[in-house]
Amino acid sequence: MTNPVYLRSEIPFLRNKRPLVMAHRGRSAFVPESSFQSFKEAYELKVDVLETDIRLTKDRIPVIFHDATLDRTTNGKGPIINHTFEQLQEFDLGYWHKDPVTNEYPFRNKGFRIISLLDMFEKFPDVRINMDIKDRVSFAPEVLLNTILEADAEKRSLVGSFHHKQLTRFRYLNGNTNIPTSASPVEALSFLLHLLVFTKRNFVALQVPPNLGFLKIVTHKNIIRAHRKDLAVHIWTINERDKMIKLLDWGIDGIFTDDPDLLLDIITTN
Numbered sequence: 001m002t003n004p005v006y007l008r009s010e011i012p013f014l015r016n017k018r019p020l021v022m023a024h025r026g027r028s029a030f031v032p033e034s035s036f037q038s039f040k041e042a043y044e045l046k047v048d049v050l051e052t053d054i055r056l057t058k059d060r061i062p063v064i065f066h067d068a069t070l071d072r073t074t075n076g077k078g079p080i081i082n083h084t085f086e087q088l089q090e091f092d093l094g095y096w097h098k099d100p101v102t103n104e105y106p107f108r109n110k111g112f113r114i115i116s117l118l119d120m121f122e123k124f125p126d127v128r129i130n131m132d133i134k135d136r137v138s139f140a141p142e143v144l145l146n147t148i149l150e151a152d153a154e155k156r157s158l159v160g161s162f163h164h165k166q167l168t169r170f171r172y173l174n175g176n177t178n179i180p181t182s183a184s185p186v187e188a189l190s191f192l193l194h195l196l197v198f199t200k201r202n203f204v205a206l207q208v209p210p211n212l213g214f215l216k217i218v219t220h221k222n223i224i225r226a227h228r229k230d231l232a233v234h235i236w237t238i239n240e241r242d243k244m245i246k247l248l249d250w251g252i253d254g255i256f257t258d259d260p261d262l263l264l265d266i267i268t269t270n
Helices: 036-044 117-123 140-150 164-177 185-192 220-228 241-250 260-269
Strands: 020-024 049-056 062-064 128-133 157-161 205-208 232-235 254-257
Touching: 020 260, 036 049, 036 117, 049 117, 049 140, 062 117, 062 140, 117 128, 117 140, 128 140, 128 164, 140 157, 140 164, 157 164, 164 185, 185 205, 220 232, 241 254, 241 260, 254 260
Parallel strands: 020 049, 020 254, 049 128, 128 157, 205 232, 232 254
Antiparallel strands: 049 062
16 A cells, blocks of 8 residues: 655645646647746646746846747757747747647647746746746756746745756755755656665655657556655646546645546546
8 A cells, every 4th residue: 555745745846635637838738838838728727836947048037938949849949048038028939839639720829838937836836837847958957946946936836857966956055945856857767766866865856758769667556666665656647537536546745737627537436
């Protein structure tokens, strides 16, 4: 029998009355990802967590954006970090969002723009924000930390990254502010392989996909093992009803999803 961390953790970000409903880039199954509208709709659904990726602009402003370049989701071109925040406001964040039924682009020229992290904290108070440091530049962790502190959002922030060095820098700078972090991929893999190089004190959660190649990561057994170490397990990115139900039965602590409507419906009706 698993003992979910979300019910017993002393860490404000992790503790909850239910498994965390974590809106991946907002309500991104229906609205352009990482847009104000996408987060607004998820926020109004009363999700527990808004998940986002952090990129830095040329003038070192942390913004809400996944890719390194503008090309996939906007009508702009080139790296985010080559543009100032003001320059980024020229691009249409809804440009390439296609309606899966009509194959049309209903969000073009609707005023969708890239938003700053500070604006996100201010616009969406009293909800937890899960942030992923995307840039490799050495000053990214410090800029992120300063923004969290400026917003007085330490207790509702959790920071992760695919780049182990960035998490190491963030934790060092973090010091006594106690902003929690998730495991980096190398830390998560070390835990799964029963290696003792990394210790639990560096991170509070495993935020992982279901599988890594042929390696099954999120299993009932691994969830139980993580819970025995007081580690929460958050899985990304799950959009199917049957998978959500199975994970909830296993005692998962949180699910990242593009479709928070579906996850909330499952949780509230079961």
